[in-house]
Amino acid sequence: MATILGGICTSHIPAIGAAIARGAQDDDYWKPFFDGYPPARDWLRSVQPDIAVVIYNDxxxxxxxxxxxxxxxxxxxxxxxxxxxxxxxxxxPYPGDPAFSWHIINSVVEDEFDVTMCQEMRVDHAFTVPLSLMWPDRSEMHIKTIPIEINTVQHPLPSPKRCYAFGQAIGRALAAYPKDLKVVLLATGGLSHQLDGKRAGFINKEFDLRCMTEIVDSPEALAALSTHELVELAGTQGVELMMWLTMRGALGSQVRQVHSHYHIPVSNTAAGLLLLENAA
Amino acid sequence: MFVSQHTQDNHEIPGTTIFDGEMAMRGYQLNKMCYSFNEAENRDAFLADEDAYCERFGLDEEQRDAIRNRNVLSLIKAGGNVYYLAKFAGIFGLNVQDIGAQQTGMTVDEFKTKLESAGD
Structure with a gap:
């Protein structure tokens, strides 16, 4: 049976991809951000996942x-x-595992999450940047990927509660897969930021730190927020916390925090990284 | 009114536009044009003849003015969604700090200082 090793939540800002492309990781501006990632890479090297399920927003x-x-x-x-x-x-291009994808689709639809099924899917920075952060050298990336995309563009968005429940359905699907594969989840996006309007540049450190704490042991409290409350607390694009909640739902009820990192700012965003291992 | 009333308290958040069904209908053509800027040849076509490109996508006067003035707040008011507007801004080499500064009436340096101070 497939095993869920754990999950990694990370911001996915396009500027990170641009910084990687020009080799700016050690610049004064970027170093404090990139310095947060080696522990996550070490963990991945030690657990050797076969599959990364990447929960992101297009x-x-x-x-x-x-x-x-x-x-x-x-x-x-x-x-x-x-x-x-x-x-x-x-x-x-990133290799997929369509048989595993169809298993997840069949399972979550049976679980009453009526997803859109995509046999072609172009993946943007929200998918690629976290993978580049985890595996800076593509020749060392031996995993297959399964993208799961959640709408943050057009309101009404799925509620945080619905995302958390969707994550639980994904977790059940993964655990029921008959092949002996090791799965890691990546949730991308966040933390607080707002790009648009007179409130552009809004960052809420207090709320971000609350998220990084509560998502470990009491995610239901965060999942109880309405979308509107999330916009107010985290900014219009801070709603990407929904990805983190979806991932948390897919992990078991008990998780162990292996690593966390928080840095303000990267571009317009508060950047967060959290690595949770499933307690078996 | 296109959008039914919600049961939740969706009070206004200052300086924030929720991109709901009404805004999505208002900005459809504008956003469709900005979506086309994913492709380099479309960005070039826009730069070669802005008015013709806007015409092709059926932008209305308010949208065309906002495009002409590179004014992000006006673009949002005219139904623009920031995910697509970011592609328009990119044509001129403007990043999210540049458009953040423009929307908040700050210089880019002031806006960057504001972002950094959020970490204090």
Missing amino acids: HGLNFFLDAIPTFAIGAAHQYHNADEGWGLPTLD
């Missing part, structure tokens, strides 16, 4: 407003990165 690369799915799951042999409008270098 920023207008694969989906447009003509049809925005609330929850979408990729079921492709590979996932292509593409230009998001800024002309950054396009990264090599």
